[in-house]
Amino acid sequence: MSESASIDDPDRAQRLALQPFEVRASRFLSLILRHDPGRVGLTLDPAGWVGVSDLLAALAACGRPLTRAQLDLVVERNDKQRFAFDPTGTRIRASQGHSVPVELGYEAAEPPALLFHGTHPQALDAIRAEGLRPMNRHAVHLSPDAGTATRVGTRRGRPVVLTVDAARMSADGHRFRVSANGVWLTDAVPPEYLGQCIRP
Known part of the structure; x- marks a missing residue:
C-alpha cells in the first residue's frame, strides 16, 4: 500500500x-x-x-x-x-515466492524501463559479480518502485536498492512476468543490467 x-x-x-x-x-x-x-x-x-x-x-x-x-x-x-x-x-x-514446483501461469509482460531490487549491503559484492539469481525460488523478484524495494530490503537490516535496466533486458530477449500483487518476475538478472545502488 x-x-x-x-x-x-x-x-x-x-x-x-x-x-x-x-x-x-x-x-x-x-x-x-x-x-x-x-x-x-x-x-x-x-x-x-x-x-x-x-x-x-x-x-x-x-x-x-x-x-x-x-x-x-x-x-x-x-x-x-x-x-x-x-x-x-x-x-x-x-501470489509468488514458491520454492516448491508450481506453474503460476502468469503471462509474459512488458516491464517498465526501470525496476528495483532491495537487498542488504553484505550481498552487494556477490550480486555485482554474479547478478541476481533466484536462489531457492522460481524467479528473481523485482519491485516496481524504490520504496517497495526498500521495504523488501529491510527484512535483513539496513537496505540498499539496486536499479535494474528492465527495458534493455526486455529488448535483449529476457522474459518478464508480473504477479497478481505487482511483483515483477524474471529468471535472472545478469550483472550488466544492474545500475546504481541507492542507500535509503
Missing part, C-alpha cells in the same frame, strides 16, 4: 494494519503455501492452488486454527498482498 493511499483513505490504512495474530498467521500461510504444504498434510495443485476448506481443516488439525473470516482478513490486510483467492473464493494460493 502506498503512502498516498494511507493519506487519501486513513480508515483503510487502519483497517489494513495487521494485528499480531494476523502477522503470525500470514507467516505460517507463507510457509505452507510457498514452501512446505506437506507440513500440514496438504498438496498444492500444479498452479499452486489449494482448497480453502482443505487449508482451514489442515490448520485446525495442526493446532493453528483460523476461521474463514480470519483468513479473509489476513488476505485482505497483508501489505504485500501475498495471497490470492480464485474467482470463486474456494481456492487460495501464494
Whole structure:
C-alpha cells in the first residue's frame, strides 16, 4: 500500500494494519503455501492452488486454527498482498515466492524501463559479480518502485536498492512476468543490467 493511499483513505490504512495474530498467521500461510504444504498434510495443485476448506481443516488439525473470516482478513490486510483467492473464493494460493514446483501461469509482460531490487549491503559484492539469481525460488523478484524495494530490503537490516535496466533486458530477449500483487518476475538478472545502488 502506498503512502498516498494511507493519506487519501486513513480508515483503510487502519483497517489494513495487521494485528499480531494476523502477522503470525500470514507467516505460517507463507510457509505452507510457498514452501512446505506437506507440513500440514496438504498438496498444492500444479498452479499452486489449494482448497480453502482443505487449508482451514489442515490448520485446525495442526493446532493453528483460523476461521474463514480470519483468513479473509489476513488476505485482505497483508501489505504485500501475498495471497490470492480464485474467482470463486474456494481456492487460495501464494501470489509468488514458491520454492516448491508450481506453474503460476502468469503471462509474459512488458516491464517498465526501470525496476528495483532491495537487498542488504553484505550481498552487494556477490550480486555485482554474479547478478541476481533466484536462489531457492522460481524467479528473481523485482519491485516496481524504490520504496517497495526498500521495504523488501529491510527484512535483513539496513537496505540498499539496486536499479535494474528492465527495458534493455526486455529488448535483449529476457522474459518478464508480473504477479497478481505487482511483483515483477524474471529468471535472472545478469550483472550488466544492474545500475546504481541507492542507500535509503
